[in-house]
Amino acid sequence: MNAFHGNELTSALVADALDTFGLRHQCLGPGLAPVRSESANPTCLVGPAFTLLAQAAAHPNPASPYQGLLEGMDHVSAGAVVVFATGNSAAAAVWGELITAACQHKAVAGAVTDGFVRDAQALAQSGFPVFNRGSVPYDSKGRLDVVAHQVPIEIDGVRVVPGDLIVADTDGVVVVPQQVVPRLTRAVEAKQAAEHDVRASVARGSTLRQAFDQHGVL
Template identity: 30%
Template sequence: MNETTRALLRRVSTATLATALYKRGFRSQMIQGVLPLRTLGESMVGPAYTIRTIPAREDLNKLEVFRDWSHPQRKGVEDCPPGHVFVVDSRKDPRAASAGGILVTRLMVRGAAGVVTDGGFRDAAEIAKLAIPAFHARPSAPTNLTLHQPIEANVPIGCGDAPVFPGDILVGDNDGVIVLPAHIADELAQEATEMTAFEDFVQEKVAGGQSILGLYPPTDEANLARFAEWRRQHGR
């Protein structure tokens, strides 16, 4: 992806991006029900590399399948390009184990930008200590290796009710993960950066006691002039 876009997206929130997407008619891009295993200092950003699963059929999903080098999950871990986000459709079932500590470590070492699943992780406490952002739905019970079976990699999926196409840009922060259609990611990054500057200005003014009326949204022209001066002073 465009590295300037990647750098910009690391500094904007999923909430701001959701607003920018809403302006363009996109209302279902936030992956529902997933949160990071640890607090993030900056946003996770990267193109999607996807894994699709289906409910397991017991005779086709025994532990022996993991010996197969072409197994979609195992092969996917080795094929996911550096800088990409490994994202798994686990059908919104937190009982399903999308990966464990060893596989996530392998993704980290290979340079993946992050891991996202609407299922669960095994070894969640161990994964939380790794230097890779990881998002999952909190499991209500120990995750099950054989509840779902991976079927194919790098195809369109649904993850937490959001459509994810290979190459779409995933941005994850402490509120969750949002999916940016690849063809508008650059313009969304620029717009969200502008929106973030204005929101930082508004936050400062509101914290100082100013009313939101005429400020948010900026229907009073005087506030636009104040914002322009604030940007000049802060180099924004």
Template identity: 40%
Template sequence: MTQEARRRHRDDLDRARTTLYVSVISDVLDGYGIRDRALPSRIRPLDDETVLVGYARTGLYRDVYHVAEGENPYELEIALIDDLKPDEVAVLACGTSGRIAPWGELLTTAARARKAAGCVTDGCVRDVRAIRRMGFPVFHGGIAPLDSRGRGVVAAIDVPVEVAGVPVCTGDLVFGDADGVVFIPRDMIGKVLAAAYEKVAGEDHTRAELAQGRPLREVFAKYGIL
């Protein structure tokens, strides 16, 4: 990718980050019949003020119950974090056991230094006060002090995964804010963003007329947005 292409790419993400929000993207995905890309309500941001926009890099964890002598249980986890590029998001699928807390202060520090955009996991996180101080967007399935060592290990990276039951692939666009997280399939990104900008403009007109006291029924008939 050329430097000019990288600049345009970053400008597109900056515009999405400042203009769009999760609920409007979810509505647009619904309109395209894609109704399974919003994470369930139990996945929450560590800080409601953070906004996350970036491209998924997936890591698939599996449960383990011991560490073999001489084994490095962090090998693929380290490989994923060290390979993060600017505007990429670590998306870590940990399953349903609740035993794995893959994300903490040190991974946050490493990812932030690489200008990654954030982390999304259905596992737990720890070191939450330190992460909040860094202002790094992290969406999680719970908070716990558990080290992943002896509990979970990355089995594969950049493979299709399910996070809290939602399918996601490397390259999908991740969008998170206080309302939750949605994934835009990588082959739909341009189309979904264009429709989302259009819907936001319509919502702005709707909001302005409602604030002036126009009846909701009348405004809805005019713009078809609610």
């Protein structure tokens, strides 16, 4: 997706492109939102998925806490989007300031989780994009364990495979299966061009219906 720069690539454009491929259920649930950044720039996150899977901890006082998380963080690469599946658990925060600092040092692009975060103020100040359900103060130690990384996961009924393209912004989070990524650029560019034509037609005095009848997009 190197053909796109700045805010040209949006989750809405990608979702529309996937519709044309018959992939109509690739958006994660509407409850996911980025930690509000102190930057005036809108949050936009694009990159290949690096997956983590968490489940309820087997013991409240584990002898070796965080092992699965630490192993996953050892393997995540620059430019990746960490996608952290918890089964929508509110039992504990799975993301915080220290994980963010480590990911920023490795030039990780950002993170998406169906779980919760903590250290929200520090996350906002960091500018690191983390899409999540909300904030809770609980530590994950003895509550949630990472049991696997780089395995297929599911969030809100959407399958995420390591390497799938993640596109996230203030409208939501879209998962693009790897096999259709090579076709995505052309489809997005076609939708962008059609939307530009609609805007131009309306600016010239066409009604919205006339512009739609002429260009076929809305």
